[in-house]
Amino acid sequence: MVKAVVLGAAGGIGQPLSLLLKASPLVSALALYDIVNTPGVAADLSHIATPSKTEGFLPPDDGLAKALTGADVVVIPAGVPRKPGMTRDDLFKINAGIVRDLATGIAKTCPKAFVLVISNPVNSTVPIVAEVLKKHSVFDPKRLFGVTTLDVVRASTFVGEITKTDPQQVVIPVVGGHSGVTIVPLLSQSSAPLPSSFAGAELDALIHRIQFGGDEVVKAKDGAGSATLSMAYAGAEFALKVIRAAKGEKGIIAPTYVYLDDAAKSLVGNGVDVDFFSTNVELGPDGVKEIKSLGSLTDKEKALVAAAIPELKTNIEKGVAFINAPKL
Ligand SMILES: NC(=O)c1ccc[n+]([C@@H]2O[C@H](COP(=O)([O-])OP(=O)(O)OC[C@H]3O[C@@H](n4cnc5c(N)ncnc54)[C@H](O)[C@@H]3O)[C@@H](O)[C@H]2O)c1
Numbered sequence: 413m414v415k416a417v418v419l420g421a422a423g424g425i426g427q428p429l430s431l432l433l434k435a436s437p438l439v440s441a442l443a444l445y446d447i448v449n450t451p452g453v454a455a456d457l458s459h460i461a462t463p464s465k466t467e468g469f470l471p472p473d474d475g476l477a478k479a480l481t482g483a484d485v486v487v488i489p490a491g492v493p494r495k496p497g498m499t500r501d502d503l504f505k506i507n508a509g510i511v512r513d514l515a516t517g518i519a520k521t522c523p524k525a526f527v528l529v530i531s532n533p534v535n536s537t538v539p540i541v542a543e544v545l546k547k548h549s550v551f552d553p554k555r556l557f558g559v560t561t562l563d564v565v566r567a568s569t570f571v572g573e574i575t576k577t578d579p580q581q582v583v584i585p586v587v588g589g590h591s592g593v594t595i596v597p598l599l600s601q602s603s604a605p606l607p608s609s610f611a612g613a614e615l616d617a618l619i620h621r622i623q624f625g626g627d628e629v630v631k632a633k634d635g636a637g638s639a640t641l642s643m644a645y646a647g648a649e650f651a652l653k654v655i656r657a658a659k660g661e662k663g664i665i666a667p668t669y670v671y672l673d674d675a676a677k678s679l680v681g682n683g684v685d686v687d688f689f690s691t692n693v694e695l696g697p698d699g700v701k702e703i704k705s706l707g708s709l710t711d712k713e714k715a716l717v718a719a720a721i722p723e724l725k726t727n728i729e730k731g732v733a734f735i736n737a738p739k740l
């Protein structure tokens with residue numbers, strides 16, 4: 413029995429993500445929560461002939477608590493998306509409060525659930541969830557994940573195109589965080605190696621495209637939002653990995669933005685001294701089973717990791733301060 417909950421389920425990501433979770437036989441109950449439209453989305457999905465029971469909830473009558481009761485996995489794509497000219501950090505003002513309130517519901521109702529945060533800015537919203545869970549004395553760092561899978565999916569797609577390889581077979585760790593220069597693709601570790609002639613400006617352009625792939629979609633959507641369908645694909649892929657690992661499947665490894673204690677920091681190495689960082693993680697029955705080292709990096713990759721750290725620190729501190737700063 414696996415109950416999955418989507419918070420923000422009526423949105424651009426929420427709807428296709430809920431569809432992909434409904435389509436999976438690994439999910440036995442699916443609860444959809446949003447401030448609008450979830451009864452309709454749930455009624456629609458409930459006609460799909462898969463085993464999971466689908467229910468929609470709205471804020472009145474304790475809808476959040478009802479949706480979260482008995483949850484095993486909670487995926488959060490609630491919040492506003494970017495428009496052209498905005499950074500992810502520009503979303504903090506609105507999304508920080510939304511994520512804080514949803515995390516409070518999780519802390520009170522399903523503190524043992526795996527929590528997968530999609531809402532931007534991920535570099536800050538994950539620390540916000542951690543701080544809320546800490547305030548309720550229920551923070552388990554093994555169960556909280558920032559979803560950075562879309563960066564991994566993009567890297568596989570772009571490298572698959574260049575190397576003429578099936579992108580589904582291309583595995584590339586993308587580490588750091590989820591915004592601009594904090595996104596660090598470790599292309600030297602690609603399972604489909606780039607040709608040795610692929611260097612200089614060409615390599616820089618590929619790294620830039622992976623780091624700023626989100627901008628490409630925001631620009632193309634021209635004011636109508638950011639990536640939704642590719643994010644739903646990526647979010648479902650990661651959520652189902654967490655579920656498969658929880659059910660006992662071994663050897664599932666994926667990059668994800670997680671809390672690093674001091675031991676994990678020294679394991680990750682390369683000057684990574686931030687409290688949250690995306691790195692390869694082995695998933696297990698209780699969530700994070702093992703945080704993996706970044707492995708051997710090229711000089712260029714070492715420089716990219718170093719460049720990511722200051723922005724990550726600022727983003728993390730901003731999230732932590734949002735929960736802990738004294739209210740005036
Ligand atoms: N992590 C990633 O890689 C990644 C990728 C794409 C988008 N995102 C982020 O995901 C978020 C959602 O994007 P979208 O395109 O689906 O936006 P959207 O506006 O289409 O949908 C967001 C949904 O959240 C709902 N919502 C707002 N406040 C809520 C609350 N308090 N409780 C529950 N639901 C609430 C809205 O009603 C809406 O249905 C944005 O912050 C976006 O930046 C992250």
Ligand SMILES: O=C(O)C[C@H](O)C(=O)O
Binds near residue numbers: 494500625639
């Ligand atoms: O770019 C955005 O704002 C959405 C998302 O984070 C993405 O990477 O597509």
